[in-house]
Amino acid sequence: MMQMKTLAVLACFMASGTTQASSATPKDVQAFIRNANACEHFAGEFDGSLSEKRQREIERSVVKHCQAAQKQLEQLSAKYKNDPRVSEIIRAQTNDSVTSFR
Numbered sequence: 001m002m003q004m005k006t007l008a009v010l011a012c013f014m015a016s017g018t019t020q021a022s023s024a025t026p027k028d029v030q031a032f033i034r035n036a037n038a039c040e041h042f043a044g045e046f047d048g049s050l051s052e053k054r055q056r057e058i059e060r061s062v063v064k065h066c067q068a069a070q071k072q073l074e075q076l077s078a079k080y081k082n083d084p085r086v087s088e089i090i091r092a093q094t095n096d097s098v099t100s101f102r
Contacts, residue, residue: 025089032076033093035069042066043097066101073098 025033042061050058073094080086 026080026086028072029076029080029086029089032069032072032090035065035072036093036095036098038065039069039101040095040097043101062097062101066097069098070101 039062042058042065045058046055046062073090076090077087080090
């Protein structure tokens with residue numbers, strides 16, 4: 001019984017730590033992460049067997065998210081260059097789709 005209570009308390013601490021870590025990430029960096037992830041996702045969707053309509057939809061999404069992420073990457077890298085913790089978050093979330101976009 002005591003073990004169950006200990007596990008429950010531990011689970012609560014872990015869950016709250018995850019929330020704090022996310023909320024400790026600046027909102028502009030969170031927006032970059034969302035765009036970088038969407039950029040990578042849509043860039044991976046390209047497939048020559050898709051209909052032209054779907055290919056255009058994907059291309060619009062790639063441009064929207066990759067262009068935004070690339071611009072954010074430049075701005076945020078400069079803004080947080082003296083903050084090693086945030087700089088590492090940015091670096092870890094930067095993917096090839098963002099860096100190689102146009």
